[in-house]
Structures are given as C-alpha cells and as structure tokens.
Amino acid sequence: MxxxxxxxxxxxxxxxxxxxxxxxxxxxxxxxxVRTVALRKGNENRTPExxxxxxxxxxxxxxxNGFVLTESDAILKYLVTxxxxxxxxxxxxxxxxxxxxxxxxWHHSNTRPHAARVxxxxxLLPAQSGSPVDEVRLNRALSELDVSLDRLETAxxxxxxxxxxxxxxxxxxxxxxxxxxxxxxxxxxxxxRPELQRWRSRVQTAVGESFDRAHAVLYAVRERRSAKx
Amino acid sequence: MxxxxxxxxxxxxxxxxxxxxxxxxxxxxxxxxVRTVALRKGENRTPExxxxxxxxxxxxxxxNGFVLTESDAILKYLVTxxxxxxxxxxxxxxxxxxxxxxxxWHHSNTRPHAARVxxxxxLLPAQSGSPVDEVRLNRALSELDVSLDRLETAxxxxxxxxxxxxxxxxxxxxxxxxxxxxxxxxxxxxxRPELQRWRSRVQTAVGESFDRAHAVLYAVRERRSAKx
Numbered sequence: 024m025x026x027x028x029x030x031x032x033x034x035x036x037x038x039x040x041x042x043x044x045x046x047x048x049x050x051x052x053x054x055x056x057v058r059t060v061a062l063r064k065g066n067e068n069r070t071p072e073x074x075x076x077x078x079x080x081x082x083x084x085x086x087x088n089g090f091v092l093t094e095s096d097a098i099l100k101y102l103v104t105x106x107x108x109x110x111x112x113x114x115x116x117x118x119x120x121x122x123x124x125x126x127x128x129w130h131h132s133n134t135r136p137h138a139a140r141v142x143x144x145x146x147l148l149p150a151q152s153g154s155p156v157d158e159v160r161l162n163r164a165l166s167e168l169d170v171s172l173d174r175l176e177t178a179x180x181x182x183x184x185x186x187x188x189x190x191x192x193x194x195x196x197x198x199x200x201x202x203x204x205x206x207x208x209x210x211x212x213x214x215x216r217p218e219l220q221r222w223r224s225r226v227q228t229a230v231g232e233s234f235d236r237a238h239a240v241l242y243a244v245r246e247r248r249s250a251k252x
Numbered sequence: 253m254x255x256x257x258x259x260x261x262x263x264x265x266x267x268x269x270x271x272x273x274x275x276x277x278x279x280x281x282x283x284x285x286v287r288t289v290a291l292r293k294g295e296n297r298t299p300e301x302x303x304x305x306x307x308x309x310x311x312x313x314x315x316n317g318f319v320l321t322e323s324d325a326i327l328k329y330l331v332t333x334x335x336x337x338x339x340x341x342x343x344x345x346x347x348x349x350x351x352x353x354x355x356x357w358h359h360s361n362t363r364p365h366a367a368r369v370x371x372x373x374x375l376l377p378a379q380s381g382s383p384v385d386e387v388r389l390n391r392a393l394s395e396l397d398v399s400l401d402r403l404e405t406a407x408x409x410x411x412x413x414x415x416x417x418x419x420x421x422x423x424x425x426x427x428x429x430x431x432x433x434x435x436x437x438x439x440x441x442x443x444r445p446e447l448q449r450w451r452s453r454v455q456t457a458v459g460e461s462f463d464r465a466h467a468v469l470y471a472v473r474e475r476r477s478a479k480x
Contacts, residue, residue: 078402078405078406079402079406090346090349092349092353093353093357094352094353094356094357095356096352096353096355096356097349097350097352097353097356098349100348100349100352101345101346101348101349101352104345104348104349105345117329117332117333118318118329120328120329120332121318121320121325121326121328121329121332122325124322124324124325124328124329125320125321125322125324125325127324127356128322128323128324128325128355128359129321129322131356131359131360132359132364136360174306174307177306178306178307
C-alpha cells in the first residue's frame with residue numbers, strides 16, 4: 024500500500040481564513056506541506072494550475088491524498104476529524120459541537136465581512152487606487168464592526184474563556200484571525216474592549232508561537248506602512 | 253426521570269432558513285412543536301423572544317433547555333441528535349466535509365444574492381411604496397447568476413444532489429433560498445434546466461413537506477398576482 028502523502032494546503036497568509044488553517048496545522052502538529060499562493064501578485068490564484076485545483080480561484084484549499092476541499096470552516100473541521108488531535112478543537116458531544124457550528128455560521132455574515140471591510144477600506148483600496156481613505160465609508164464599516172463586536176462579547180464569549188466554552192475551538196481561530204486583519208493598517212479594533220483583548224491573549228497563549236508565525240506577513244505589512252509615514 | 257420534551261422551533265416560514273429547518277423536521281418525522289414568529293409583525297422583538305434570542309432572529313431551536321440559533325447548526329444538530337437517516341449529514345469525513353463546504357459557501361453566495369432579489373423586488377417596494385429599483389435589481393440578478401453558475405459547475409456537477417448521490421441538509425438550505433424570489437413571481441431557475449432537475453429531485457425526496465413549508469411564500473405570490 025502506498026504511503027499516505029502529507030496534507031497539502033494552498034495558503035496566502037495575508038488571508039484571514041488561511042491563517043486560521045495554518046495555526047491549526049502548526050499547533051496540532053499535523054504533518055503538512057504549505058504551498059504559498061500570493062493573491063496580491065494578481066495572478067497566482069488565477070494560473071491554469073490553481074484554477075484547475077479550485078475553479079473559484081480562492082484560498083485556502085486543502086488536498087488530502089487526492090481529496091480537494093475548499094472553505095476554511097470545512098477544512099478546519101475535516102482536519103480535526105481526520106487527524107489525531109485533541110477533540111476540544113471541534114468537540115464530538117452534540118451540544119458542544121453545535122455551539123461551534125453556530126459560531127462558524129454567524130461568522131460569515133458578521134465578524135468576517137465587517138472586519139475585512141475595515142482592512143479593505145483602510146489598506147487595500149488606497150494601495151490599489153492611490154486614492155486617500157474614504158472616511159465616510161470607513162466610519163460606517165467601523166460602526167458595523169462595533170455591532171458585531173458587541174454581539175461577540177454578549178452572545179458568544181459571555182465571560183467564558185473561549186467563544187464556545189472552556190476550551191479553544193476552531194471558532195476562536197476563525198474569529199481571532201479576522202479581528203487581527205485591521206492591524207495590517209495599524210488599527211487594533213479591540214483597543215477599547217478589554218474582555219475581547221483578554222480572550223485574544225488566551226487564544227495566543229493556547230496556540231503559542233504558531234500565532235506570530237501565521238501573522239508574520241501581516242505584521243510586515245504594518246511595518247512597511249509605518250515606515251512610510 | 254422526567255420525560256424528554258419535544259424539540260421546539262421558532263420559525264417564520266417567509267424566512268428561507270426557517271423553511272429548511274421545517275422541511276427537515278417534517279420529512280424525518282422528528283417530534284417537534286413549531287412556534288410561529290411573524291417578522292413582519294415585529295414578533296421577533298418582543299421581550300420574551302429577545303430573552304430567548306438576543307439577536308432577535310429566526311430560526312431558533314430549543315431542545316430540552318438547549319437553545320441554538322443559526323440554521324446550519326440547527327440542521328446538523330438535529331441530524332446528529334435524532335434517529336434520522338445519516339445521508340442528511342453523513343458521518344464519513346470526506347462526505348461530511350462536502351456538506352460543510354457547501355454550507356460555508358452558501359452564506360456568502362446563494363443566500364445573500366437570492367435574498368437580495370426578493371428584497372428588492374418584493375419587500376422594499378411593499379415597505380416603501382416606491383417602485384422597484386431596476387438598476388439595483390439587475391445588478392442583484394447578475395450577482396445571483398454568478399452564484400448559480402458556480403452552484404452548477406462547482407457543486408452539482410452532474411450529481412443528483414449538491415454534495416453527492418443523496419440529499420443532504422445542504423440541498424435544503426440551497427433550495428429554500430432559490431425559492432424565495434418566487435414570492436415576487438420570479439423563477440430564478442427558469443433558464444437553468446440542470447438546476448430545475450435538481451430542484452425537482454429535492455421536491456420528490458422531501459415529498460409534501462416541500463409545499464407545506466412554502467405555503468406562506470405561495471400565498472405571497474398569489475396576493476401579488478391578484479393585485480396586478
């Protein structure tokens with residue numbers, strides 16, 4: 024029987040869901056290969072090879088011995104299920120699992136679009152267009168993010184150590200990576216939210232050095248921008 | 253030991269994710285109670301409902317004290333907890349991952365784009381009394397078109413159902429979103445025979461629970477055509 028190949032993941036670490044996958048793989052020790060796809064170079068996700076792998080031209084993509092999977096939610100849950108990792112990442116008990124599914128669903132229409140929009144308006148669009156930041160749209164985006172952060176605290180975190188209970192889960196990885204993104208523009212969106220800052224610190228402690236390793240590219244973006252000012 | 257209470261679900265059948273939950277409960281025979289929450293009457297903003305779900309949204313499920321929101325999570329929890337055929341949410345990791353892949357993609361694609369068409373064509377004009385904004389509607393239809401292309405080529409791909417040979421909760425979520433514009437008399441699958449055939453297979457698989465769940469939406473459509 025042929026040896027099982029390593030899990031391959033196609034990632035751009037400037038992408039929030041890619042970082043969540045990267046952190047899980049690193050801190051659980053699942054043997055894997057990372058293939059970098061640089062979205063900003065305009066074309067690495069649009070090459071014929073990558074498009075054949077993922078016609079939707081998005082990252083992350085996972086390939087596990089021929090099984091191709093997209094969508095970070097699905098990838099994270101699959102990896103926890105398939106590999107020998109602590110089950111707290113995606114608990115098997117139905118009510119505890121349902122809490123993680125509840126967050127990952129809500130994430131798509133709340134944390135993700137609103138945090139991403141702040142970064143897009145403050146860093147990406149100005150970089151691409153050369154125009155100054157559209158302050159009106161940015162303020163609207165910050166207000167919408169504020170509503171999501173309120174709900175993150177009151178509906179999910181609710182004085183628990185982590186979003187879905189006493190232990191870290193894949194939900195915390197997805198959320199923290201989205202909320203780190205505006206840092207690329209020098210903005211800490213948790214600046215005035217001590218509960219969520221404490222949660223972020225607990226996540227960083229739980230995942231160890233894999234946190235900063237995954238965020239190295241984002242930190243570099245922030246450094247380059249402050250160097251220009 | 254106290255008897256286990258029936259699952260309770262708080263639903264508005266004009267809401268697409270609510271219909272998906274309703275159909276699963278009906279066609280799997282899970283004993284349950286439906287409590288209607290009429291969004292158009294603001295019934296999701298009462299103090300009682302807000303206590304149950306501070307986000308004031310439907311669907312909400314209560315299973316013997318366990319309160320759960322988000323249709324994805326509710327559907328997957330019900331299949332896991334109750335004695336229903338496992339094809340709805342397969343246990344095998346690769347097959348399950350396909351369902352999770354669709355339900356994730358659904359949130360940023362099928363759902364917002366199909367919902368937008370209904371909002372622009374039915375809800376906003378009804379609330380404001382203004383005519384339909386044709387420019388925004390056309391843009392919404394174009395965006396929905398892209399999602400439908402992907403639904404056919406990336407998910408369905410000549411399979412009987414979105415995630416394989418059997419119906420799953422992914423098909424319920426998708427079909428209920430794609431039915432919504434029918435409330436305004438628009439069949440968004442009109443020019444897509446592959447997806448029409450898929451929709452028919454879903455209807456056959458779930459039987460009469462399909463039309464029962466969609467009765468409110470059909471009534472909206474009837475009232476609108478009666479006015480024209």
